[in-house]
Amino acid sequence: MSTLFAELYNRETVEGRFNANRLLELLKEDPVYRVAYKKMEIPKNTELNAAHILDEHIHFLEKGIVAYEYEDQIISFSSEGDILGMNDIFIPKANKYNVRTITKTIIYTFSKQDVLNNIFNMQEGWLFLYLNNQNYNILVAEKYMLMRQIGKTRLKNILMDIAEKYGYQDGDRIKIPGCFTRKDIANYANLSMNSMSQICKMLENEQFCVIKAKQFILLNKNTKNRKASTDNSSVKQRKD
Missing domain, CATH: 1.10.10.10 (Winged helix-like DNA-binding domain superfamily/Winged helix DNA-binding domain)
Structure with a gap:
């Protein structure tokens, strides 16, 4: 039953009504959940960790493509509509990944703590975090199978x-x-x-x-x- 419940929310709620774009909209504009943010343009081939852009923040990609790297090995890519800095909430190892822009990139950056405080107070917030973590685990599993x-x-x-x-x-x-x-x-x-x-x-x-x-x-x-x-x-x- 719990699996069916999660699948129902995954398709009908998260993807349809509460996805990353909806969360960004709430954080930027909603009077209850609004959080201060900065819009930044990052040059190509910038290591976001080295530039301290990822420190204690969550970032929404508006434009551009980035590569996730672990010990100089590219693990995955992210592009517009994706979120940077949320995977390490449940997986501490994730914050050791380096993120490098492979194109000029535009991001919205928010305080991680402020974002999490708001997500925890949203009806679908916990489920959103759970599904985000689930998607990350699926990505890691797919990469493992690919390497075989x-x-x-x-x-x-x-x-x-x-x-x-x-x-x-x-x-x-x-x-x-x-x-x-x-x-x-x-x-x-x-x-x-x-x-x-x-x-x-x-x-x-x-x-x-x-x-x-x-x-x-x-x-x-x-x-x-x-x-x-x-x-x-x-x-x-x-x-x-």
Whole structure:
């Protein structure tokens, strides 16, 4: 019963009425839950931890992409609509992650304590924190399973994931933004640069993708049957 209850709230309440965007709206504008904040523009390739931007604060990404790193290994990426600084509420180890911007990034930054005080007083606040932590655990589990795959399969799945989340349509192809460098993708896939180059040549020979000006371009025929990419709306339409 509790599982069904959580699933019901996950879909109908959290995603529909109480998601990260709704929380940001309340913190910025609601007379009861409003909290002082700063809007900041962070340059590309800035380590937020080194700049002390993550100290005792929670941040909402309005624009841009960041990479989570642990001991120089990229764990995941976040982009607009995501929250930085909330994972360590239940998982102390999470605050040891380094966060690096891979594009110019705009964030709203709030006092972590003020945000938590308000969340704890909201009807769906505790559930929101629980589901946020659950999503984090799922991400870690998925990364673990990904790392168990052979290098070629691992890289293909990573490229399809990035294309689905951040790519844009260009005719019959899907382009991955150039901010996802070969070095960062190799790091995320836990591949050496030499292995990365060898596998990329194989993927190009198999017509899975092409690489032009250091940008990965996936052919639609290789992604259209993938369950995670059946919703075409997940791929942005953009002109070069």
